[in-house]
């Protein structure tokens with residue numbers, strides 16, 4: 001599926017970049033241009049990247065309300 005319409009970046013490409021050693025979302029943006037135009041894809045792109053790179057802790061990091069709910 002296309003995650004970033006502005007730059008035609010797919011979930012497969014994000015996953016591939018993560019698996020090939022892309023270590024941060026900033027680095028992913030530099031390599032692909034994802035979430036660098038309108039920004040509407042950023043949440044989805046971050047979620048796909050987090051799932052592909054480390055099991056999802058980065059996604060939780062960007063949703064502190066979920067972390068608080070999980071701790072309660």
Ligand code: FES
Pocket residue numbers: 003004005006007034035036037038039040041042
């Ligand atoms: S859809 Fe990704 S920057 Fe616009």
